[in-house]
Amino acid sequence: GPPDGRNFLEKWIEADLAPQGRCHKQKVLTRFPPEPNGYLHIGHAKSIMINFGLAHKYGGECNLRFDDTNPDTEETEYVEAIQEDVAWVCQALEMEKVKKGGKPWKNEPVYASDYFQQMYDFAIDLIKHGKAYVDSQTPEEVQKNRGGGANNLPGVDSAYRNRSVEENLKLFREMQEGKHAEGSMLLRAKIDMKHPNMNMRDPPMYRIRFSHHHRSGDQWKVYPIYDFAHGNEDAIEGVTHSICTLEFENHRALYDWFLDNCTIVPSRPYQKEFARLEVQGAVTSKRKLLRLVKEGHVTGWDDPRLLTIRGIRRRGVRPQGIKRMADGVGVSDRNSTTPFEFVEECWREDLEPISKRRLAVLDPLEVEIIDYEKEELIEGITDLPEQSASSQPSCARTLSFSKKIFIEQSDYQENPPEGYFRLGAIGSEVKLRHSYVIKLVEVVKDSSGRVVKLKCSHDSSTRDVMPADRKPKVIHWVNAKDCLDAEVRLINPLFLPMPDPVPEGKDFLSYINPEAMVRCKAKVEKALSNCVLEDRFQFERLGYFAPDYDCFTEPKKLSFNRVVPLKESADK
Ligand code: ATP
Ligand code: MG
Ligand code: MG
Numbered sequence: 201g202p203p204d205g206r207n208f209l210e211k212w213i214e215a216d217l218a219p220q221g222r223c224h225k226q227k228v229l230t231r232f233p234p235e236p237n238g239y240l241h242i243g244h245a246k247s248i249m250i251n252f253g254l255a256h257k258y259g260g261e262c263n264l265r266f267d268d269t270n271p272d273t274e275e276t277e278y279v280e281a282i283q284e285d286v287a288w289v290c291q292a293l294e295m296e297k298v299k300k301g302g303k304p305w306k307n308e309p310v311y312a313s314d315y316f317q318q319m320y321d322f323a324i325d326l327i328k329h330g331k332a333y334v335d336s337q338t339p340e341e342v343q344k345n346r347g348g349g350a351n352n353l354p355g356v357d358s359a360y361r362n363r364s365v366e367e368n369l370k371l372f373r374e375m376q377e378g379k380h381a382e383g384s385m386l387l388r389a390k391i392d393m394k395h396p397n398m399n400m401r402d403p404p405m406y407r408i409r410f411s412h413h414h415r416s417g418d419q420w421k422v423y424p425i426y427d428f429a430h431g432n433e434d435a436i437e438g439v440t441h442s443i444c445t446l447e448f449e450n451h452r453a454l455y456d457w458f459l460d461n462c463t464i465v466p467s468r469p470y471q472k473e474f475a476r477l478e479v480q481g482a483v484t485s486k487r488k489l490l491r492l493v494k495e496g497h498v499t500g501w502d503d504p505r506l507l508t509i510r511g512i513r514r515r516g517v518r519p520q521g522i523k524r525m526a527d528g529v530g531v532s533d534r535n536s537t538t539p540f541e542f543v544e545e546c547w548r549e550d551l552e553p554i555s556k557r558r559l560a561v562l563d564p565l566e567v568e569i570i571d572y573e574k575e576e577l578i579e580g581i582t583d584l585p586e587q588s589a590s591s592q593p594s595c596a597r598t599l600s601f602s603k604k605i606f607i608e609q610s611d612y613q614e615n616p617p618e619g620y621f622r623l624g625a626i627g628s629e630v631k632l633r634h635s636y637v638i639k640l641v642e643v644v645k646d647s648s649g650r651v652v653k654l655k656c657s658h659d660s661s662t663r664d665v666m667p668a669d670r671k672p673k674v675i676h677w678v679n680a681k682d683c684l685d686a687e688v689r690l691i692n693p694l695f696l697p698m699p700d701p702v703p704e705g706k707d708f709l710s711y712i713n714p715e716a717m718v719r720c721k722a723k724v725e726k727a728l729s730n731c732v733l734e735d736r737f738q739f740e741r742l743g744y745f746a747p748d749y750d751c752f753t754e755p756k757k758l759s760f761n762r763v764v765p766l767k768e769s770a771d772k
C-alpha cells in the first residue's frame with residue numbers, strides 16, 4: 201500500500217470530512233449498486249468491501265441499491281440472492297448493527313426504479329432550461345452523427361436539436377404516453393456535439409421501452425439511461441461518495457454536468473473511480489455464467505468451482521478471506537490482473553490459524569502392522585499446533601490405533617526415485633503422525649501385480665516421539681477400524697488456459713478443465729463425523745478443507761471441499 205497507509209479513496213473521504221471539507225459534520229454515505237440481472241462474483245466482493253468498508257471506517261452508512269433501470273434483463277430471483285451474498289461478505293467487517301441482528305446496509309435495500317418519477321421531473325427541468333431535447337433521428341443517424349471513429353471526426357448537430365422547449369416537453373410527454381415507437385425518439389442532453397470527450401456529445405438520457413418492468417410494471421414507457429440515472433440516484437439518496445470502476449472515469453464529466461445543470465436535484469454527490477478486480481482465469485461474464493449453470497456444466501450458482509460469491513462460500517472461503525484478498529490487492533487507479541495464486545494465498549492465510557488439524561487419506565492403501573495386536577487410544581491431541589490440551593481440554597481429540605491402518609498410496613513407491621524418503625525398499629521406515637515409526641516388511645500384490653497391502657513392523661519405543669538416532673519422514677494415516685468414508689473434492693481452476701478472445705469457431709466451453717473437481721473416495725478420522733458448517737480443517741499434508749453442504753442436507757453425505765492446497769514450500 202501507499203507509504204502513509206491510506207489509499208486515495210480514504211484520503212479523498214478524509215479531506216471531505218476535515219473542518220473545511222465538503223462533508224464536515226456530515227455522515228458518509230456510499231452505495232453498492234448491483235443491477236439485479238445476475239449473481240454476484242468475486243469482483244463484486246471487492247466493490248462491496250470498498251463501499252461498505254469505507255462507510256464503516258468513517259462512521260457512515262452504505263446503501264444497497266438495486267440499479268434496476270433496465271426493464272429487459274432484471275429478475276426478482278436475483279434480488280434475494282444479492283442481499284444474501286452482500287450480507288455474507290460484510291460479515292468480515294464486524295459491524296455493530298450486524299452483531300445486533302441487523303443488516304449491513306442502511307435501512308432497507310433501495311431501488312432505482314422507485315425514483316422514476318423524480319428522474320422524469322429532473323428531465324423536464326432540463327428541458328425547460330433548454331438543456332435537453334427530443335431527437336427524432338434514426339438510431340443509425342444518431343450513431344453516425346456522433347463523429348469520433350478512427351479519424352476522430354467532430355459530431356454533427358441533429359436537425360432536431362433546436363426544437364422549442366414547448367415542442368420538447370410535448371414530445372417527451374408523448375414518449376412516456378406510449379405514442380411513439382421504440383427506437384423512434386430519444387431524449388438527449390444538449391451539451392456539445394464537438395466535445396473532445398465523446399460522452400459529452402449530446403448523450404442520450406431517455407429511450408422508449410415497452411417491456412414490463414419487474415417492479416413498476418407497465419407504468420413507464422421511457423427509461424433513463426445509466427449516465428443520466430446514476431448521479432440522480434446518488435443525489436436522491438444523499439450519497440456523499442459515489443465510487444465506481446475505472447471504465448467510468450471519462451463519464452465523470454457527464455455525471456457532474458447533469459447534477460450541475462438540473463436545478464432541482466436534492467444533493468450534490470461526487471464520483472471517484474478505482475480499478476476493478478480481475479482475477480486470472482475467473483469467468484465472471486453474466487452470459488457465460490448463465491450458460492455454465494443452465495447447460496449443466498456446473499451444479500448450480502453455488503458450485504464450488506465457480507468464482508461467484510456463493511461458489512467461493514460453498515467452497516469454504518470465509519468472508520475474512522475475501523477481506524484479506526480485497527485488502528491485499530489494494531485500491532488502485534490502474535487496471536491489472538490478479539494472479540489466482542495471490543487470491544489462494546490470502547484465503548490460505550485466513551484459514552491457517554483457525555483450521556483444526558485432522559488426518560484424512562485421499563487414496564487409501566492398507567497397511568497391516570504384523571507385530572501389533574492391541575488397540576490403543578492416543579489422547580490429548582490438540583486441534584491447533586499452538587494450543588495446549590491441558591489449558592483447553594475441549595480442543596483435544598483422541599485418535600485410535602490398531603493393527604490395520606490406511607496410508608496414502610503415494611507414500612509407498614515400488615521403485616522409489618532418488619531422494620524419496622517414504623516407504624519403498626523393504627526395511628524403509630516412516631513415522632506415523634502422533635503414533636509409531638513403522639518399517640516395511642513385505643509388499644502384498646494381487647494376481648494382476650497391483651499392490652494391495654503393505655505389511656510393516658512397528659517400533660514400540662516411538663509412539664508420538666521421534667527416535668533419537670534417526671529422523672524418518674512423518675506421514676498421515678487413519679485407523680481402518682473406526683475411520684469414515686468421505687468424499688473429498690479437490691477444486692482446481694474451472695478452465696484450462698484459454699486465449700481471449702477464443703479463436704473463431706471455438707466455444708469457451710471447450711476449455712472447461714475436466715479435472716476442475718476431482719472426487720476422491722477418502723478415509724477420514726472419526727472426529728470428522730460431527731463437523732459443523734463453520735468448521736475449517738487442515739488435513740495434514742493435503743491442504744485446507746471445509747465441509748460441503750452435502751454433509752448437512754438429506755441424504756447426508758460426509759464430504760469436504762479443498763479450499764486451497766498447502767503452500768508449495770510447506771513440508772508435505
Ligand atoms: P454488467 O455491467 O455486465 O451488468 P457489472 O459487473 O457491472 O456487470 P453491476 O451489477 O453493475 O455488474 O455491478 C455492481 C457494482 O459492482 C458496480 O458498482 C460495479 O462497478 C461493481 N463491480 C462489478 N464488477 C466488479 C469488479 N470486477 N471489480 C470491482 N467492482 C466491480
Ligand atoms: Mg450489471
Ligand atoms: Mg454494470
